[in-house]
Amino acid sequence: MAKDLVEFRNLETHFKTSAGTVKAVNDVSFSIREGETLCVVGESGCGKSVTAMSLMQLIESPPGKIVGGEIMFEGKDLLKLSKKEMSRLRGNEIAMIFQEPMSSLNPVFTIGKQITEPLLYHLTMTQKEAKARAIELITMVGIPRPEKIFDSYPHELSGGMRQRIMIAIALSCNPKLLIADEPTTALDVTIQAQILDLMRDIKTKMNTAIMMITHDLGVVAEMADFVVVMYAGKVIEEAPVLELFREPRHPYTQGLLKAKPIINQRQERLYSIPGQVPNPVDLGENCHFHDRCEFCMEICKVKAPPLRAHIDGHKTACWLYEEEGKAQ
Amino acid sequence: MSESAVQVDTRHSGGTGEPLVQVENLKKYFPITGGVFQRRVGDVKAVDGVSFTINKGESFGLVGESGCGKSTIGRTLLRLNDKTDGSVHFEGQDLHKLSKSELRKMRTKMQIVFQDPFSSLNPRIKVGEAIGEALIDHGLVSRKDVKERVIETMKICGLADYHYDRFPHEFSGGQRQRIGIARALIMNPEFIVADEPVSALDVSIQAQIINLLSDLQSEKQLTYLFISHDLSVVEHLCNRVGVMYLGTMMEMAPTDELFSNPLHPYTKALMSAIPVPDPTLKRERIVLQGDIPSPANPPSGCKFHTRCPMASDICKEQVPEYRNVGNEHFVACHFA
Amino acid sequence: MEQPVNRTEQLQEQLKIVKTESPWRIALRRFMKNRLALIGLIILVLMFLLCFIGPIFSPYTLNETDVTNKNSPPDSTHWLGTDKLGRDILLRVMLAGRISLTVGLVATAISVAIGATLGAVAGFYRRFADTLIMRIADIFLALPTLPILITLGAILSDLKVAPNQRIYYLMFIIGVLGWVSLARLVRGQILTLREQEFMQATEALGLRDNRKIFRHLMPNTVPIIIVSATLGVAGAILLESALSFLGLGVVPPTPSWGNMITAANSLIDFRKRPWTWIPPGMCILVTVMAINLIGDGLRDALDPKMKHR
Numbered sequence: 001m002a003k004d005l006v007e008f009r010n011l012e013t014h015f016k017t018s019a020g021t022v023k024a025v026n027d028v029s030f031s032i033r034e035g036e037t038l039c040v041v042g043e044s045g046c047g048k049s050v051t052a053m054s055l056m057q058l059i060e061s062p063p064g065k066i067v068g069g070e071i072m073f074e075g076k077d078l079l080k081l082s083k084k085e086m087s088r089l090r091g092n093e094i095a096m097i098f099q100e101p102m103s104s105l106n107p108v109f110t111i112g113k114q115i116t117e118p119l120l121y122h123l124t125m126t127q128k129e130a131k132a133r134a135i136e137l138i139t140m141v142g143i144p145r146p147e148k149i150f151d152s153y154p155h156e157l158s159g160g161m162r163q164r165i166m167i168a169i170a171l172s173c174n175p176k177l178l179i180a181d182e183p184t185t186a187l188d189v190t191i192q193a194q195i196l197d198l199m200r201d202i203k204t205k206m207n208t209a210i211m212m213i214t215h216d217l218g219v220v221a222e223m224a225d226f227v228v229v230m231y232a233g234k235v236i237e238e239a240p241v242l243e244l245f246r247e248p249r250h251p252y253t254q255g256l257l258k259a260k261p262i263i264n265q266r267q268e269r270l271y272s273i274p275g276q277v278p279n280p281v282d283l284g285e286n287c288h289f290h291d292r293c294e295f296c297m298e299i300c301k302v303k304a305p306p307l308r309a310h311i312d313g314h315k316t317a318c319w320l321y322e323e324e325g326k327a328q
Numbered sequence: 329m330s331e332s333a334v335q336v337d338t339r340h341s342g343g344t345g346e347p348l349v350q351v352e353n354l355k356k357y358f359p360i361t362g363g364v365f366q367r368r369v370g371d372v373k374a375v376d377g378v379s380f381t382i383n384k385g386e387s388f389g390l391v392g393e394s395g396c397g398k399s400t401i402g403r404t405l406l407r408l409n410d411k412t413d414g415s416v417h418f419e420g421q422d423l424h425k426l427s428k429s430e431l432r433k434m435r436t437k438m439q440i441v442f443q444d445p446f447s448s449l450n451p452r453i454k455v456g457e458a459i460g461e462a463l464i465d466h467g468l469v470s471r472k473d474v475k476e477r478v479i480e481t482m483k484i485c486g487l488a489d490y491h492y493d494r495f496p497h498e499f500s501g502g503q504r505q506r507i508g509i510a511r512a513l514i515m516n517p518e519f520i521v522a523d524e525p526v527s528a529l530d531v532s533i534q535a536q537i538i539n540l541l542s543d544l545q546s547e548k549q550l551t552y553l554f555i556s557h558d559l560s561v562v563e564h565l566c567n568r569v570g571v572m573y574l575g576t577m578m579e580m581a582p583t584d585e586l587f588s589n590p591l592h593p594y595t596k597a598l599m600s601a602i603p604v605p606d607p608t609l610k611r612e613r614i615v616l617q618g619d620i621p622s623p624a625n626p627p628s629g630c631k632f633h634t635r636c637p638m639a640s641d642i643c644k645e646q647v648p649e650y651r652n653v654g655n656e657h658f659v660a661c662h663f664a
Numbered sequence: 665m666e667q668p669v670n671r672t673e674q675l676q677e678q679l680k681i682v683k684t685e686s687p688w689r690i691a692l693r694r695f696m697k698n699r700l701a702l703i704g705l706i707i708l709v710l711m712f713l714l715c716f717i718g719p720i721f722s723p724y725t726l727n728e729t730d731v732t733n734k735n736s737p738p739d740s741t742h743w744l745g746t747d748k749l750g751r752d753i754l755l756r757v758m759l760a761g762r763i764s765l766t767v768g769l770v771a772t773a774i775s776v777a778i779g780a781t782l783g784a785v786a787g788f789y790r791r792f793a794d795t796l797i798m799r800i801a802d803i804f805l806a807l808p809t810l811p812i813l814i815t816l817g818a819i820l821s822d823l824k825v826a827p828n829q830r831i832y833y834l835m836f837i838i839g840v841l842g843w844v845s846l847a848r849l850v851r852g853q854i855l856t857l858r859e860q861e862f863m864q865a866t867e868a869l870g871l872r873d874n875r876k877i878f879r880h881l882m883p884n885t886v887p888i889i890i891v892s893a894t895l896g897v898a899g900a901i902l903l904e905s906a907l908s909f910l911g912l913g914v915v916p917p918t919p920s921w922g923n924m925i926t927a928a929n930s931l932i933d934f935r936k937r938p939w940t941w942i943p944p945g946m947c948i949l950v951t952v953m954a955i956n957l958i959g960d961g962l963r964d965a966l967d968p969k970m971k972h973r
Binding site for chain 1: 393394500501502503530531532533534535536538539542557558559560561563564587597598599600601602603604605606607608609613615616617619620635
């Protein structure tokens with residue numbers, strides 16, 4: 001197995017709100033290996049984006065703050081780096097693409113200017129070299145007539161094209177890690193298929209590790225090598241993708257898989273997880289899923305289950321698989 | 329745990345066969361204005377000659393990508409927009425010819441559930457009032473009985489009575505969608521347009537809302553026009569499905585027929601583009617090239633020819649005929 | 665497997681605990697947390713008390729002159745001194761405050777009444793009404809305010825309108841000239857609201873226009889009306905002061921903060937008798953600043969999104 005590129009160790013990111021403290025990321029640990037696609041999956045508010053933003057150190061403070069833990073990137077703790085060192089890393093070794101490709105491109109600059117900017121800044125290329133590289137990048141993300149695109153403005157492109165440009169910008173400095181935060185959620189399915197194909201392509205060509213954040217289990221199945229499932233700020237299950245889909249162990253993961261209607265597999269009635277995601281303010285030290293779980297036991301209401309590997313490489317945080325839980 | 333995956337078709341049998349809504353050659357163009365004098369310089373052909381019929385008690389699905397005109401159809405069909413051409417008949421009456429007061433009366437029979445649970449509720453009006461105000465405004469129920477009716481409807485939609493005096497900002501997306509459904513349901517309509525009612529919700533909440541809609545349909549013999557970009561949701565909920573592209577109906581068939589035997593290359597591509605949550609599945613995927621063209625300037629001939637893997641010269645020149653190929657299966661393709 | 669979901673039982677424990685709060689209460693809570701705005705509010709309340717209650721305790725009367733004691737600096741009998749006719753400055757400042765504050769409030773009320781109504785009509789009915797109202801608004805915007813006010817002031821003087829009548833005309837004129845910006849704001853807000861799905865829902869529900877306008881549209885325009893009216897009061901007070909200073913607004917013997925500062929026109933008064941013009945000047949400054957602080961506080965409280973932009 002390839003060695004770890006990123007390792008989250010007991011990361012804690014909290015937000016102060018008028019209603020109380022929100023532990024958006026609550027004791028999260030997992031690692032991303034070199035050249036691997038890791039998908040973080042979960043519903044809105046589960047902390048998946050905040051985890052990624054913590055890695056990039058783009059948490060807006062206040063109200064947000066990383067209050068504990070470490071984020072190791074190639075052996076150094078990112079949380080200990082100075083602002084300057086971090087900004088050198090961002091866009092260079094770690095790049096990010098977002099859900100909304102329109103708002104992440106600056107409308108007043110040409111596409112060319114926005115692609116060459118990191119090349120000039122991080123790789124200190126000359127204008128001419130940068131342009132050549134930019135054209136090469138635009139071609140690589142599958143856009144025809146790159147010279148024309150180089151001189152156009154973001155509003156002249158469609159959503160899918162803009163996302164391709166974002167990917168081109170992200171790849172411009174050959175990052176070791178590409179963070180993709182719901183990169184296809186705002187796109188139509190046929191365009192989503194194109195972008196997913198492109199990302200798979202890039203991964204094999206450039207051997208970039210991808211941390212992909214998504215709520216769509218279909219996307220996970222297509223893209224991931226390894227999956228991390230989050231719920232209410234905690235990792236509740238992690239496993240290699242085949243393993244996870246073959247044998248989901250946490251009741252929440254099982255529920256998510258059953259709740260999604262699948263094409264050509266009609267069911268009499270959709271399974272649905274009752275209730276809703278708990279209010280994130282001041283959650284207690286228990287299993288946050290307990291009030292929606294059909295297997296809820298007494299211990300689930302009072303004590304948080306540890307995230308442990310009960311099967312090799314497959315970790316679950318659920319009392320069902322612990323001695324304390326089985327005793328009940 | 330896998331019992332629920334049993335493949336049984338319990339979708340409501342498709343109604344009585346008696347038409348409730350008839351849409352004929354409906355067109356809706358939005359003018360593009362330009363220049364100093366705001367002259368009309370062109371049209372966005374959001375809906376460009378679409379015909380279909382929805383029978384009593386059935387749920388008809390409309391799928392397509394952004395810009396295909398599916399939402400515009402929903403709104404024009406309820407006359408929330410004016411049409412450009414064609415006609416919409418509801419229970420035999422031409423909706424776009426009704427006077428304002430006749431239309432107001434008709435509104436009690438047809439309702440809409442919106443996509444965005446955040447903008448679909450007035451932030452300054454309590455939930456109870458939002459659900460009940462139409463009853464009062466139409467004088468259907470006396471003022472003192474309204475609260476009772478509202479609470480009854482709220483319970484049917486999975487809300488609790490203490491929610492009556494709360495404001496929309498105190499609810500999650502899924503609950504807001506339930507409020508929107510209750511509001512549509514309280515007048516006992518016959519027909520509901522559900523415009524992407526679950527696409528803004530999380531997966532676990534989506535399933536709750538889909539189940540609610542399907543329960544309500546069987547309990548109240550509702551007729552649905554279900555608009556969605558998600559084929560799998562439509563497959564689950566609808567008896568018949570129409571696939572749209574750039575304002576035109578490309579294919580329409582009973583659900584089982586459409587999913588087992590898709591004829592239009594666009595339908596096939598759309599189906600194969602949906603990511604399936606099964607990593608062991610290695611499918612031969614049809615990935616469409618290029619972008620969706622602008623509806624302001626649609627391609628000639630068959631509108632899909634710019635992206636179609638099967639396109640030939642005839643597709644660029646001739647609009648394919650929209651025809652019945654048997655089994656109530658309609659398709660507009662030269663090669664189907 | 666049987667669904668574990670009983671629809672009516674999807675009660676949310678935490679929602680039961682949280683007590684319900686209307687958008688207005690939330691805004692009020694936010695406002696009370698804003699220290700600067702609270703200071704502004706306190707200053708304004710004190711100013712009102714001073715101007716409307718203060719004169720009752722004064723031993724002097726408005727136009728009581730005291731030739732033996734003119735231009736006297738502040739002392740224990742006249743706390744803020746006297747003017748060139750020997751009138752008590754403190755009393756005049758307080759009474760001038762009544763006039764200035766009233767003019768500000770009434771003029772703004774007139775602007776709001778006209779602006780909100782016309783803006784709402786334009787936004788709701790669109791088409792012809794919109795075009796007509798907005799073209800009238802454009803004409804009003806194209807009018808040079810100050811020259812017009814000066815001309816009108818001169819006309820009022822020509823018609824020999826009694827000084828105590830003048831303030832009514834003044835309120836009306838300032839009010840009528842000030843409606844345009846609010847009308848545009850309200851119209852814009854209504855056009856935005858119309859596109860919201862909840863407004864389309866009112867159409868789909870077949871609600872009457874009355875209910876649509878008064879129950880759905882208007883309450884959602886109230887926040888911007890409140891904010892813009894608050895700031896409008898400050899503007900009206902400043903405008904009134906400027907006109908009165910020029911001798912075209914409130915004219916003596918009726919006092920207003922503006923015409924009291926006229927004292928500073930004379931070099932001797934300006935250099936040697938600062939007590940004649942500093943108090944009214946300070947009153948204008950403090951009042952307008954307090955109102956602006958309140959206005960900013962209201963904006964933050966009523967429209968929290970604005971702050972982050």
